Amino acid sequence: MTTILIKNANLFYAKHLNKSDLLIKDGKIFKIAEVINEQADRVIDAKNNLVAPGLIDVHVHFREPGQVHKETIATGSRAAAHGGFTTVFAMPNVTPVPDNSDDFKNQLELNKQSVIKTLQYAPVTKEETTDELSPIEDLAKLGAIAFSNDGHGINNAKTMFDAMQRIKAVNSHLAAHVEDQNLFNKGVINAGPAAVELGLPAIERVSETSQLARDLILAKETGVHYHVCHLSTADGVKMIQIAKNAGINVTCEVTPHHLLLSDNNIVEDDANFKMNPPLRSELDRRALIDGLLDGTIDMIATDHAPHAESEKNQGFLKSAFGITGIETSFPLMYSRFVKTSLMSLEQLLELMTIKPAQTFGLSAGEIKIGANADLTIIDLNKNYQIKKEDFISKGVNSPFLGQDVYGQVQKTFVNGREVYSI
Ligand SMILES: NC(=O)N[C@@H](CC(=O)O)C(=O)O
Numbered sequence: 001m002t003t004i005l006i007k008n009a010n011l012f013y014a015k016h017l018n019k020s021d022l023l024i025k026d027g028k029i030f031k032i033a034e035v036i037n038e039q040a041d042r043v044i045d046a047k048n049n050l051v052a053p054g055l056i057d058v059h060v061h062f063r064e065p066g067q068v069h070k071e072t073i074a075t076g077s078r079a080a081a082h083g084g085f086t087t088v089f090a091m092p093n094v095t096p097v098p099d100n101s102d103d104f105k106n107q108l109e110l111n112k113q114s115v116i117k118t119l120q121y122a123p124v125t126k127e128e129t130t131d132e133l134s135p136i137e138d139l140a141k142l143g144a145i146a147f148s149n150d151g152h153g154i155n156n157a158k159t160m161f162d163a164m165q166r167i168k169a170v171n172s173h174l175a176a177h178v179e180d181q182n183l184f185n186k187g188v189i190n191a192g193p194a195a196v197e198l199g200l201p202a203i204e205r206v207s208e209t210s211q212l213a214r215d216l217i218l219a220k221e222t223g224v225h226y227h228v229c230h231l232s233t234a235d236g237v238k239m240i241q242i243a244k245n246a247g248i249n250v251t252c253e254v255t256p257h258h259l260l261l262s263d264n265n266i267v268e269d270d271a272n273f274k275m276n277p278p279l280r281s282e283l284d285r286r287a288l289i290d291g292l293l294d295g296t297i298d299m300i301a302t303d304h305a306p307h308a309e310s311e312k313n314q315g316f317l318k319s320a321f322g323i324t325g326i327e328t329s330f331p332l333m334y335s336r337f338v339k340t341s342l343m344s345l346e347q348l349l350e351l352m353t354i355k356p357a358q359t360f361g362l363s364a365g366e367i368k369i370g371a372n373a374d375l376t377i378i379d380l381n382k383n384y385q386i387k388k389e390d391f392i393s394k395g396v397n398s399p400f401l402g403q404d405v406y407g408q409v410q411k412t413f414v415n416g417r418e419v420y421s422i
């Protein structure tokens with residue numbers, strides 16, 4: 001029996017912060033009390049730092065197999081632990097796309113290299129780009145956490161309608177990268193003043209909103225749990241609010257970058273600001289913040305999309321879409337939302353633990369007796385600068401480089417096993 005005693009925690013427990021000690025036995029939370037004086041194999045003084053449930057990110061790209069020069073399951077998961085995360089959902093836009101039982105089983109085998117809990121999305125359609133549905137029933141049985149063609153919209157309404165019915169029948173979830181390929185029009189930046197100024201092909205908001213409107217109607221008809229990836233538009237927020245009020249089974253996520261940046265921040269041709277969906281207008285950004293605060297938006301997800309530096313230093317036209325994000329999500333959200341009193345720390349933690357767990361039916365996201373000891377210790381007072389050299393991820397391209405933040409992860413545990421320590 002291994003026991004770990006964590007003393008002097010500012011513990012997020014039962015949705016409240018309390019000064020507590022915490023005893024872990026055999027990888028599970030065994031006891032929570034104001035003072036615990038039992039013998040333990042290891043005693044950790046949390047020094048009044050935050051002890052939170054391990055954070056959950058339902059949207060990451062780990063690039064293995066196929067593009068391991070960008071990231072591997074090992075580097076991505078270690079980066080996640082550095083960010084305070086203990087559970088992530090990996091997108092299936094790898095090579096090969098795990099769109100059949102053999103490749104999916106192989107993906108699950110590879111995911112065992114993860115130092116945290118890496119759960120796997122299965123693609124909705126073959127190759128993520130065709131209109132032939134994946135063997136949804138087989139992939140669900142093998143353990144797909146949900147289905148997504150992330151990176152690609154599903155353009156054909158009939159394909160989406162059929163997919164929703166089959167995903168509903170196996171009681172799974174459909175996470176949609178909402179993008180009408182025709183309206184996307186090979187753009188690289190939001191349609192707005194920055195696009196005009198830099199003379200770049202633009203992505204219209206309607207590429208997101210028109211497909212979202214269609215999908216909400218299809219979700220209503222099929223009853224499937226429809227989850228919207230990386231919501232980026234004000235109209236999107238409004239539609240989701242209406243859909244929720246109408247009883248449609250819809251949830252959605254927003255990224256830290258869409259909450260904190262708009263195309264106003266793009267002052268030069270710097271692909272650290274290039275991702276899909278693109279940074280939208282200030283008006284969109286404000287609507288996303290309102291949607292997050294009023295509960296229309298259910299959770300924070302990073303869309304951690306690492307690329308090699310050589311794939312990101314070629315300007316907006318030629319660089320890849322996507323930015324690194326899993327190591328900066330908590331400190332950015334804490335610094336810009338909690339320290340500025342836009343929301344409470346409890347609210348932020350809920351958005352990064354309890355809400356994603358509930359939405360996807362995970363038994364995780366809470367520190368309670370008998371739960372797996374997935375947790376992270378964070379020094380909220382530690383002030384530092386976001387620097388390339390501090391990333392564990394192979395992806396170091398971030399629009400937040402040089403920014404000053406609070407909140408440094410000290411240690412992360414998965415099933416009571418230390419997976420990150422400063
Ligand atoms: N977000 C991005 O800009 N890129 C993602 C794909 C995606 O999330 O749509 C990627 O895989 O690189």
Ligand SMILES: [Zn+2]
Pocket residue numbers: 150151152177229230276277
């Ligand atoms: Zn996407």
Ligand SMILES: [Zn+2]
Pocket residue numbers: 059060061091150151303305
């Ligand atoms: Zn993505």
